[in-house]
Structure formats: structure tokens, C-alpha cells
Amino acid sequence: MKKQTILALAIATIIVAASADPAMAYVLLSPRRTWASTPVNVPVYSAGNNSINDGSGGVNAVVNAIKTWGVVNSSVTNQAAVQGQAPATITLNSNGHICNGSCLAATLTGYYSGNTINDADVYTNTKYKYYSSGEADGCSSEYDIEGIMVHEVGHVIGIGHSNVSGATMYPSVAACNAGNRSLEADDIAAKNDLY
Numbered sequence: 617m618k619k620q621t622i623l624a625l626a627i628a629t630i631i632v633a634a635s636a637d638p639a640m641a642y643v644l645l646s647p648r649r650t651w652a653s654t655p656v657n658v659p660v661y662s663a664g665n666n667s668i669n670d671g672s673g674g675v676n677a678v679v680n681a682i683k684t685w686g687v688v689n690s691s692v693t694n695q696a697a698v699q700g701q702a703p704a705t706i707t708l709n710s711n712g713h714i715c716n717g718s719c720l721a722a723t724l725t726g727y728y729s730g731n732t733i734n735d736a737d738v739y740t741n742t743k744y745k746y747y748s749s750g751e752a753d754g755c756s757s758e759y760d761i762e763g764i765m766v767h768e769v770g771h772v773i774g775i776g777h778s779n780v781s782g783a784t785m786y787p788s789v790a791a792c793n794a795g796n797r798s799l800e801a802d803d804i805a806a807k808n809d810l811y
């Protein structure tokens with residue numbers, strides 16, 4: 617089964633290599649940074665992904681899924697993302713000209729000043745097919761949009777890639793694997809470190 621990379625596009629940011637210490641397996645974005653206050657508002661643009669047949673193109677499913685972080689609020693928005701300007705907005709129907717290769721989705725993590733995140737928009741590579749928990753026909757060589765977006769929202773709130781296989785912040789996922797919808801201990805430790 618083909619694995620695709622979930623890429624965090626780091627503008628003016630180098631994501632440091634994962635630590636070898638298993639107790640510190642998660643990696644925070646460098647420099648360490650957080651939003652000024654929580655909950656972080658991460659709306660989902662109403663134009664959904666046309667490969668997802670759940671009635672909203674995955675929009676409603678993603679709105680609900682990303683709240684699993686606990687420090688994130690979400691809703692459907694008709695306002696397209698404005699790069700560099702909050703709120704951090706998830707776009708399911710466009711790669712934003714930033715995710716053309718093997719990546720499934722990407723987050724613009726370069727918008728911060730000092731240790732405060734100002735914006736972090738998320739785009740989706742539309743060359744792949746996706747599914748959500750709301751699809752009646754299940755999964756066939758598609759990628760789980762909810763898990764992917766829970767991963768990307770980890771980047772939105774300041775977390776990098778973990779080397780723990782099975783963690784939501786691990787950098788790749790196989791088709792029809794919905795495991796990223798739920799946070800693992802490593803993901804929660806990263807979030808609790810920041811917020």
C-alpha cells in the first residue's frame with residue numbers, strides 16, 4: 617500500500633530532527649511558538665473536496681475532527697484563506713500552489729513573530745482521492761481527510777513531526793488508515809507542552 621507524506625511546508629523554518637530519546641519523541645516547531653490565546657480558531661472553507669461524497673465534501677467532518685486537540689475551535693466559513701492573516705483556515709479544494717508533489721496536505725507554518733503564531737493556513741493536494749467517516753461507501757485507495765487534517769492542525773498549533781510510528785504527528789499515512797483521527801500519548805504530550 618502506497619504511503620504518502622503529509623508535509624509541513626516550513627517557510628523560513630527548519631523542522632529539527634526528531635530526538636532519539638523516546639521520552640521526548642515529539643518535536644515542536646522551531647523556534648518554539650504558540651498562539652497568543654486558546655481556543656485557536658481554525659475554520660474550514662466551505663468549498664469542500666469533490667472526491668468526498670458525504671454531503672459537504674468533507675467540510676463538516678473536518679470541522680468536528682480537528683476539535684479533538686481540545687485547544688482548537690472550528691466552524692464552516694465562506695471566507696477563503698488569506699495567507700499571513702488569521703484565522704488559520706483549512707482549504708480542502710486547492711493545493712494553494714504549495715503541495716504539488718507526493719504530499720497530501722501542507723500547512724504554512726512561516727507566519728509568526730517572536731514566539732507567537734499569527735496564521736497557519738492548510739491546503740490539500742487535490743491530485744489524490746479522499747474519504748471521510750460520513751461516506752457511505754467506505755474506503756478504496758483513498759486517504760482519510762479527518763486524520764490528515766488532525767495532523768495538519770497539529771502543525772497549526774506549533775507541533776512538528778514525531779518519530780513515533782502510529783502517532784498522529786508521524787509524517788506519513790497509508791491509504792484507508794484512519795488512525796490519525798485519534799491522538800496518541802505522544803501527540804497529547806506535545807500539545808500539553810505548548811498549551
Ligand SMILES: [Zn+2]
Nearest residue numbers: 622623624787
Ligand atoms: Zn506534517
